[in-house]
Amino acid sequence: xxxxxxxxxxxxxxxxxxxxxxxxxxxxxxxxxxxxxxxxxxxxxxxxxxxxxxxxxxxxxxxxxxxxxxxxxxxxxxxxxxxxxxxxxxxxxxxxxxxxxxxxxxxxxxxxxxxxxxxxxxxxxxxxxxxxxxxxxxxxxxxxxxxxxxxxxxxxxxxxxxxxxxxxxxxxxxxxxxxxxxxxxxxxxxxxxxxxxxxxxxxxxxxxxxxxxxxxxxxxxxxxxxxxxxxxxxxxxxxxxxxxxxxxxxxxxxxxxxxxxxxxxxxxxxxxxxxxxxxxxxxxxxxxxxxxxxxxxxxxxxxxxxxxxxxxxxxxxxxxxxxxxxxxxxxxxxxxxxxxxxxxxxxxxxxxxxxxxxxxxxxxxxxxxxxxxxxxxxxxxxxxxxxxxxxxxxxxxxxxxxxxxxxxxxxxxxxxxxxxxxxxxxxxxxxxxxxxxxxxxxxxxxxxxxxxxxxxxxxxxxxxxxxxxxxxxxxxxxxxxxxxxxxxxxxxxxxxxxxxxxxxxxxxxxxxxxxxxxxxxxxxxxxxxxxxxxxxx
Ligand code: 3UK
Numbered sequence: 102x103x104x105x106x107x108x109x110x111x112x113x114x115x116x117x118x119x120x121x122x123x124x125x126x127x128x129x130x131x132x133x134x135x136x137x138x139x140x141x142x143x144x145x146x147x148x149x150x151x152x153x154x155x156x157x158x159x160x161x162x163x164x165x166x167x168x169x170x171x172x173x174x175x176x177x178x179x180x181x182x183x184x185x186x187x188x189x190x191x192x193x194x195x196x197x198x199x200x201x202x203x204x205x206x207x208x209x210x211x212x213x214x215x216x217x218x219x220x221x222x223x224x225x226x227x228x229x230x231x232x233x234x235x236x237x238x239x240x241x242x243x244x245x246x247x248x249x250x251x252x253x254x255x256x257x258x259x260x261x262x263x264x265x266x267x268x269x270x271x272x273x274x275x276x277x278x279x280x281x282x283x284x285x286x287x288x289x290x291x292x293x294x295x296x297x298x299x300x301x302x303x304x305x306x307x308x309x310x311x312x313x314x315x316x317x318x319x320x321x322x323x324x325x326x327x328x329x330x331x332x333x334x335x336x337x338x339x340x341x342x343x344x345x346x347x348x349x350x351x352x353x354x355x356x357x358x359x360x361x362x363x364x365x366x367x368x369x370x371x372x373x374x375x376x377x378x379x380x381x382x383x384x385x386x387x388x389x390x391x392x393x394x395x396x397x398x399x400x401x402x403x404x405x406x407x408x409x410x411x412x413x414x415x416x417x418x419x420x421x422x423x424x425x426x427x428x429x430x431x432x433x434x435x436x437x438x439x440x441x442x443x444x445x446x447x448x449x450x451x452x453x454x455x456x457x458x459x460x461x462x463x464x465x466x467x468x469x470x471x472x473x474x475x476x477x478x479x480x481x482x483x484x485x486x487x488x489x490x491x492x493x494x495x496x497x498x499x500x501x502x503x504x505x506x507x508x509x510x511x512x513x514x515x516x517x518x519x520x521x522x523x524x525x526x527x528x529x530x531x532x533x534x535x536x537x538x539x540x541x542x543x544x545x546x547x548x549x550x551x552x553x554x555x556x557x558x559x560x561x562x563x564x565x566x567x568x569x570x571x572x573x574x575x576x577x578x579x580x581x582x583x584x585x586x587x588x589x590x591x592x593x594x595x596x597x598x599x600x601x602x603x604x605x606x607x608x609x610x611x612x613x614x615x616x617x618x619x620x621x622x623x624x625x626x627x628x629x630x631x632x633x634x635x636x637x638x
Contacts (some may be wrong), residue, residue: 111184112304133173146263149266151270160186162280165210169392208488214236221584224251232497239260281298284330284335291493294488308456313454313456315456322349331532370397374400398422399494405530423447452515452516476508497570506526525619534597536553536619540554541568546636548576554569571606586600
């Protein structure tokens with residue numbers, strides 16, 4: 102028989118070292134606050150990071166958790182780990198200690214690189230960890246000089262460790278098909294799933310969306326409101342610019358609308374990546390177009406959830422720029438259907454990105470144009486599967502096809518229109534919220550008998566969590582109880598998950614078999630504004 106070997110490919114070499122060989126060593130790779138980093142400097146940082154991890158005994162295939170704000174250390178840790186064949190796992194910085202405990206135990210990461218600001222959350226669960234041995238702490242933004250790493254066993258100062266490491270590093274001869282990085286993705290039931298991406302996956306995204314949609318070149322400057330720990334942000338602000346030898350603007354602070362406008366004015370990015378919530382928030386800034394110069398931007402992208410048509414139109418009217426909405430997923434690494442210059446329809450997700458295939462399936466068959474079905478997608482950036490979640494992997498990864506869980510129809514011109522999810526998942530600001538998680542937390546409150554959480558569409562056309570709550574006898578519904586329950590959720594879940602509205606009901610609608618009829622509440626929720634509801638921040 103014929104024996105074929107998977108080619109040797111180390112994505113860190115493609116994204117970092119290649120630029121030195123191709124003469125871009127002096128070119129700016131990262132703009133960060135008042136610093137700039139050239140590709141030469143980034144390559145050296147990556148090598149020092151890889152050597153640091155190696156000297157701690159981190160081996161090929163071992164996972165390394167990255168709990169980091171957007172900063173140059175992220176790039177160094179991500180590609181440094183990858184260069185030695187280890188597997189970085191960027192994680193959401195807004196999660197709770199319990200979430201980090203789960204992810205660290207599930208992944209069995211042996212090392213973590215953590216921003217000092219986020220360290221307390223990790224230390225809270227450190228005694229419960231079975232696998233984590235080393236924590237490298239990136240000094241804080243405020244008073245980094247006076248920062249000292251707590252003297253706990255296994256804690257190191259990132260800057261000191263890198264300063265003491267060698268600046269040269271031979272890449273591990275990884276194969277194109279071995280794990281390069283993981284990302285955790287949430288679902289309706291159960292814990293988040295470690296989604297395993299391979300060394301070739303990012304390169305496929307660079308060759309598809311990066312080349313055919315963004316048309317990114319080394320003259321571009323990217324800026325993403327979506328953080329690096331999201332699959333969306335990771336492409337936008339790291340591997341798309343690094344794939345082209347372009348520059349990226351990284352900023353560690355919360356992307357408040359005015360801050361975002363200041364960053365655009367200061368660094369003059371050409372490619373801008375937002376989410377519907379951030380576009381909506383910027384449109385609320387008085388006289389934004391008069392006060393801030395956005396003329397550097399040649400392309401505005403949106404993803405994470407559908408961009409409502411009114412937001413597209415207001416943005417175009419205000420800034421003269423169309424927003425190119427596209428759908429991507431953690432499983433596909435990045436965007437596979439999108440609007441683009443010369444081919445867009447406001448309110449749609451656009452057309453297929455070259456390199457991807459899609460099918461809309463209902464009852465086992467592809468549906469005709471105009472009919473709604475479940476969206477399946479195929480492309481070579483697809484993850485290999487979920488870590489240790491066999492049943493969930495089989496549901497999502499079906500041969501070369503991935504079940505997105507989204508309901509779509511396609512029009513006669515090949516544009517895809519999002520009509521909802523086929524599960525109960527909802528998003529807030531483009532981030533997954535599992536209704537069950539919020540329901541369980543509400544149920545822990547002594548006043549709550551039962552509850553249902555759904556996605557409620559606000560006045561901007563964006564979905565946010567809303568709870569229907571049945572109180573136990575003797576508890577008073579009203580604004581005080583709304584606040585109380587909201588605070589209760591904020592205490593035990595990531596802050597973006599709290600219900601923005603709470604409606605008190607006498608009972609929940611159920612089927613004959615006792616299953617809650619969520620769709621009834623969803624319809625009720627859009628038709629009649631809730632009496633007892635109270636809008637949140
Ligand atoms: C939904 C959208 C309508 C959809 C992502 C760009 O969002 C990303 O990944 P996630 O794993 O979520 C995937 C799910 O989010 N969705 C995303 N974009 C859109 N729905 N219109 C859109 N434009 O339900 C999808 O299945 O968090 C986005 C790039 C990489 C990503 N991972």
